[in-house]
Amino acid sequence: MLHFELVTPEHLVRSEDVYMVVVPGSEGDFGVLAHHAPLMSTIRDGNLVIHREEKGTPETIRIEGGFAEVNERGLTILAERAE
Amino acid sequence: MASLKALKIRIGSVKSTQKITKAMKMVAAAKLRRAQEAAVAGRPYAERLERVMASLAARITVSASSPKLLAGTGKDDRHLLIVATSERGLAGAFNSNIVRAAKRKAEALIAEGKQVHFFVVGKKGRVLKRFFPTLIAGDHDMSGIKSVAFADAQKVADEVVRRYEAGEFDVAHLFYARFQSALVQEPVGRQIIPVAIDTSAEAAPASSAAVEYEPDEESILADLLPRNIAIQIFGALLENAASEQGSRMTAMDNATRNAGDMINRLTIQYNRTRQAAITTELVEIISGAEAL
Numbered sequence: 215m216l217h218f219e220l221v222t223p224e225h226l227v228r229s230e231d232v233y234m235v236v237v238p239g240s241e242g243d244f245g246v247l248a249h250h251a252p253l254m255s256t257i258r259d260g261n262l263v264i265h266r267e268e269k270g271t272p273e274t275i276r277i278e279g280g281f282a283e284v285n286e287r288g289l290t291i292l293a294e295r296a297e
Numbered sequence: 298m299a300s301l302k303a304l305k306i307r308i309g310s311v312k313s314t315q316k317i318t319k320a321m322k323m324v325a326a327a328k329l330r331r332a333q334e335a336a337v338a339g340r341p342y343a344e345r346l347e348r349v350m351a352s353l354a355a356r357i358t359v360s361a362s363s364p365k366l367l368a369g370t371g372k373d374d375r376h377l378l379i380v381a382t383s384e385r386g387l388a389g390a391f392n393s394n395i396v397r398a399a400k401r402k403a404e405a406l407i408a409e410g411k412q413v414h415f416f417v418v419g420k421k422g423r424v425l426k427r428f429f430p431t432l433i434a435g436d437h438d439m440s441g442i443k444s445v446a447f448a449d450a451q452k453v454a455d456e457v458v459r460r461y462e463a464g465e466f467d468v469a470h471l472f473y474a475r476f477q478s479a480l481v482q483e484p485v486g487r488q489i490i491p492v493a494i495d496t497s498a499e500a501a502p503a504s505s506a507a508v509e510y511e512p513d514e515e516s517i518l519a520d521l522l523p524r525n526i527a528i529q530i531f532g533a534l535l536e537n538a539a540s541e542q543g544s545r546m547t548a549m550d551n552a553t554r555n556a557g558d559m560i561n562r563l564t565i566q567y568n569r570t571r572q573a574a575i576t577t578e579l580v581e582i583i584s585g586a587e588a589l
Binding site for chain 1: 447
């Protein structure tokens with residue numbers, strides 16, 4: 215499982231273990247699964263798609279202005295706004 | 298000696314003052330808790346951003362082509378002091394402490410021959426106009442804002458960055474009160490532009506891992522720098538909100554206690570006066586009866 219955190223300046227929106235997250239990167243969307251290689255990317259305003267399980271309906275969160283970091287601890291998204 | 302009636306009115310008025318200060322203290326206590334929670338909730342973002350910036354900054358070398366927010370303008374002549382204060386008074390020495398810290402810094406800079414301008418956030422900082430009538434470069438109105446949102450800090454940051462990019466100043470300092478406890482709030486001033494990044498702590502582990510950057514390190518950093526300023530201002534505003542309520546709570550607690558002391562003193566005086574009046578009346582009646 216991938217540890218996923220979504221943080222806004224106002225609070226920690228999500229901190230959970232998920233199957234996959236599709237991030238709207240500034241140079242194109244990318245999906246992050248567990249054991250993804252370390253990556254840093256800016257993101258464009260768009261929808262973050264969270265697949266909690268391999269099969270199942272994904273959840274969509276709209277995020278604006280931010281930054282994604284993948285390291286050995288998981289995926290962290292810093293967004294200015296998240297709904 | 299004051300008349301009985303005057304004393305009674307006086308006691309009544311002090312009592313109603315006490316009721317107000319007591320209510321304000323309780324409101325401040327409730328708001329303080331919320332402000333503290335907001336300050337704590339804002340911490341994870343700031344910490345992570347700081348970490349990312351440190352690891353990025355460790356990987357690039359600062360040169361003349363680096364983003365100006367990081368490298369500076371190469372000069373140190375014009376300073377902008379951003380002074381964050383509250384919208385409301387009756388918070389003890391909260392606002393005057395911040396203003397005093399900013400004023401002291403400004404005087405020191407002017408003595409060194411630097412140019413100083415102020416950018417005031419919140420109504421109470423406008424008293425700086427009294428000391429430096431020509432140096433107020435702008436202000437940001439926070440009235441009508443119940444709890445500080447990131448968008449407010451963003452607006453201030455955008456304005457500051459815009460002025461920086463227009464070449465209005467070389468160095469920016471931010472003044473606010475750091476919240477330590479409900480009793481202690483320390484006014485602090487620190488430099489926010491050019492961004493000072495502490496690369497010592499996180500540099501080693503970050504550079505060892507092969508991290509992919511999308512786009513390259515420098516563009517990411519350029520994107521993050523203005524965000525970092527917004528987040529620092531946001532952090533300061535949150536700390537300020539907590540400090541303001543803490544300071545008000547303490548001030549109103551003192552005021553309530555002082556009002557209590559005053560009521561006691563006035564009550565004693567009232568009783569003494571009443572006793573004296575009765576004694577005088579008795580003496581008059583007795584001496585009147587004896588004369589018959």
